[in-house]
Amino acid sequence: MDTFRGFAIILVIFGHVVSQPPLFGYEAPGWMQDIRVLFAPYRMEGLMLLSGMLLPRALKKPLGPYYLGKVRNIAWPYFVWAAIFLMLVLRNPTWMDPASWIATNWLWFIFFLFAYYAIAPALARVPNWLLAGAFWGGAVWLELGAGVDFGTTGISILLAACYYGGFFFAGAFVFDSGLVWKLKHRATLVVTGVIAAAFLVYRYRIDWDVYNDVLYVWGSIGTVLFVLGILQRLPARFAPPLQSIGRSSLVYYASHMPIIYLWMQLLAAVGIDSVPAVFVGAFVLPVVLGALLAHFQKSPWVGWLFVMPLFSARRGISVSSSQVA
Template sequence: MSSPVSPPSDAGAGSSRRMRWMDLLRGLAVVLVVIMHGATIPLSTDSGFREWVVVNQYLEPVRMPLLMFLSGMLLPRALRKTAGEYLWGKFAAIGWPALVWMVLYGVLIFRNGPFDAAYWATGDYLWFLLALLGCYLIALVTRKIHPGLTAAVMIATVSLTSLTILPDRILYYGTFFFLGAWLGRYVLAWSRTHPIVPLLLLGPAAVLSHLAVQDGSLRGGSWQAAAISVTCLAVVMWFAPKIPSNARTWFLEWMGRNSLVVYVTHFPILVVIHRTMDQLGADPLLHVSVTTLGGLAVTVGMVALRPWTPWLYASPRGDHRRAALSPRQ
């Protein structure tokens, strides 16, 4: 859901393929975020449609860690800029849309209004952008330190059972950001390893994800959860560069290139649809189906309108082609 790092060093067509598979993964991840919120906004886990919530819990070890890892892959290139260029770029591409949508959501949607202290302390649904901005600020301060060491320090300092506070989220998800900055250059080489290696990881990844459904601490906020996520990411990163770019992947690639728009707009849209379905007294299956599909459809419409609403997603003085979740920054 970033100002980037230098992609690994294959050139020409290889570079183009690499960017498309990164777009694909980002698109898949943000679409999964929309689907997850479509299920979890309207219904509690005992509401009669728990199965859909459980399906999304299986994906939790991958969804946001993947977005952070991909953003971290782009960090080295960003750090080649001067500090002034770097800070302005991060504000224009991440800070500005986070601020705009925090205000819009707080004024128009959030029940407690825009002046609720907890709202700003947690970042509400926009926590990812704020955590990502925090990671970029840490990266500037620690630019002389190996990102692998930064990742190790961050996960070592995580001692929490939930991820409700923004500093905790920066520490935990920042681990994947700095792992991406460290290991991103090796992804293509990893994808060429013998299939037996990822196949040996696939079984443990599936089992651990299943265990995490029963134990929330294994889905995030602990070193055990981070280990599960890293195992799952290793499998994903072996497979993703092999996916050919074609008509079947076009939609997800497009969503990936516009993933910032998807991320900041989807939640207010889902909340409005959810409240409407609540008033209609819809049954759980219809409620989730309409909220999810309707939310996706309207969000796609917001992406299509992006050329006419650029100020919603980047500072008017910034580069409007940038997006905090886009690998092309």
């Protein structure tokens, strides 16, 4: 799963490399936009599905350690990086508006993740497949019944929370059902491969821009499970780079957007408009600097950015690494 998580993080960074520079007047080449759209129905859906697969084991912990872990590893880095982005990167008064701290920009994923983990113990007796269906049902009602569109404010956030909540609890069902261990079996690969192919053909022939649509979650899930199965069959020598990113996925995810913004601000300040410099730098810098942050994340000087420190009289300040869990 770390391999796919690392692959998805690379896709997330690439997607933001394409979508954010236009805010600064830099338009991405057409081929980059096409790649971004190609993977749009899979990257965040895949990350949320994998995060849900970690839920069953997490729920075996006592409630105290369970919630402390989620506060330290999810809520804390959310607020740290929201503060960095709002106060140091954007540098405008929006940080004084409480609404700015709700699902802040790219951190919406971590915000939702904490919300799902927060309610999960209370829903532990409800089958995960039923929870997934209930969340997607809520998304259908909001989108088709109430006419709500995806967005970043108000009830649009609730629509997104319902849509991605379905993937989170579907991931928990995939783990609980044992399907996660059968993904590399030939029969499972055939079934998920047919689903992935059917979805791709539908997109190519009818609607290429299908994403964030609850009516097509079957295609997203089938494709993600197919890719997971393929990655499990990869020779071991191809896995380590992606696994390394996947094991520190929160580090890369939380840090990449401020790095992209700061790079754009630097280029705009010095008047550089070279397309290769803009987009190569916007992709390479988050990966390289993310790797450095991941390497030093166990140091208290870096670790506090991603895990809430705990003070022990014996050990002093203690931090540990985390995934986007």
